[in-house]
Amino acid sequence: xxxxxxxxxxxxIDAWVKCFEENDKLPKNKILCSKCKTTAVSMLRxxxxxxxxxxxxNDIRRLLTEFQCRDCRNVNKVVKTKVGGKATxxxxxxxxxxxxxSAHVVxxxxxxxxxxxxxxxxxxxxxxxxxxMSYDLNNKDHVKILTTNNCWKPNVYLDNGKWCDxxxxxxxxxxxxxxxxx
Numbered sequence: 188x189x190x191x192x193x194x195x196x197x198x199x200i201d202a203w204v205k206c207f208e209e210n211d212k213l214p215k216n217k218i219l220c221s222k223c224k225t226t227a228v229s230m231l232r233x234x235x236x237x238x239x240x241x242x243x244x245n246d247i248r249r250l251l252t253e254f255q256c257r258d259c260r261n262v263n264k265v266v267k268t269k270v271g272g273k274a275t276x277x278x279x280x281x282x283x284x285x286x287x288x289s290a291h292v293v294x295x296x297x298x299x300x301x302x303x304x305x306x307x308x309x310x311x312x313x314x315x316x317x318x319x320m321s322y323d324l325n326n327k328d329h330v331k332i333l334t335t336n337n338c339w340k341p342n343v344y345l346d347n348g349k350w351c352d353x354x355x356x357x358x359x360x361x362x363x364x365x366x367x368x369x
Contacts, residue, residue, distance in 0.1 A: 196251045197251075202214070208247070213230055217229050217230060220256035220259055221254055221255055222259040223256065228254070324355075330360065330361075331360075335361045336362070339356055339362070344364060349366075350367065
């Protein structure tokens with residue numbers, strides 16, 4: 188993930204504008220989206236910046252304060268779909284049933300943190316201080332529980348060429364890998 192503090196033009200826009208006016212380039216190669224403030228977009232002097240600046244009337248301050256990333260620009264666009272060879276904007280199929288359209292939601296850092304906090308609050312806590320389960324490897328039932336769908340001694344299995352002959356748990360093992368040389 189990008190470190191947004193590295194190229195946050197919102198912290199000191201005047202310095203960014205001054206740097207651009209003096210050097211014809213920005214102090215950093217990337218700028219943040221003004222809407223979500225998380226997506227960093229490359230604004231190299233030779234390519235993207237020269238192509239983007241005319242859309243903002245060659246006003247660098249306006250570009251730095253109003254620029255939106257592609258995801259934020261596309262959130263409210265109407266999706267045109269082709270149905271039966273005809274383009275439709277109302278997201279319906281040819282038999283006029285509503286078509287499922289997945290919506291892309293762009294969140295601000297505050298919204299992301301609020302959602303993460305809600306998840307943390309609703310996630311059940313694991314009690315690590317409770318009683319520990321202990322298994323007796325001499326008990327046949329315990330060995331069957333432990334070896335269901337896994338190998339309890341993979342070192343023995345791999346050291347013997349994927350054979351289980353020398354494994355001390357072989358008689359009660361319930362693993363799907365279990366096999367004996369013939």
